[in-house]
Amino acid sequence: MENITKQDRITLKNLKVADFASEETLCFTATVLFDGASIAEAHNDGRGGSTFLYALSGKQALLAKAEAFAKGLPPALLDLDQEDEDPHYINITLDFLVDELADALHAQRKLRAAFSRDIGNKVLFVKGGKLLFIKGIKLKAIADRKAYFASLHARQAQPIVILAELASDEAFALWKRHVLGENPD
Structure with a gap:
């Protein structure tokens, strides 16, 4: 914008x-x-x-x-x-x-x-250049996020980036790039 x-x-x-x-x-x-x-x-x-x-x-x-x-x-x-x-x-x-x-x-x-709605309600992550989320899992409902994220990383064949593990501004920039496309402005 x-x-x-x-x-x-x-x-x-x-x-x-x-x-x-x-x-x-x-x-x-x-x-x-x-x-x-x-x-x-x-x-x-x-x-x-x-x-x-x-x-x-x-x-x-x-x-x-x-x-x-x-x-x-x-x-x-x-x-x-x-x-x-x-x-x-x-x-x-x-x-x-x-x-x-x-x-x-x-x-x-x-x-x-x-x-804010997305990051609060979904476990968002980037895998293979795509923004994905785990259906039915709300980020707010996860009690031990560190352990949950570690197990999520371990289950993946390729590296993923979990947005909730990033600083807010960094997560927003990554989310915006995927939601709006390559040129978010």
Whole structure:
């Protein structure tokens, strides 16, 4: 889940999404940060209109700097899936960038939630380049995971990687690569 524009000066926090109200665009509210400082509140009603930005008290100058920074970013290539046409570009504005960040953050959260459900409910492992699980066995129900994983490793003719034995971020990256394909972004 990668947003169109690569930059790290403008970020979001406190993103709240109303999926039920999202029609043409993502319905959300968020706090916009510029260089780590909260500068504005953003919201989109999800009906295809613009994202509105309101400067926090005393932050109008920082909001103007953030808007200037966004306008200085290179135009974004839009993938419109139109064959035999020249590529389409859009100039970056702060509201466009905030939309992209909200979409990317929301998609990342949904992906993390799906991973958490999988890792908590299944004994996931990679064998022969495929992500597999043991049907009917819930990871949460295994009392002695170390012994269970050791016996699982011993029963395999080829090496396996059990996701529950990995650090959370490493397990997530491996899971994502197998669930989304070779290029998960």
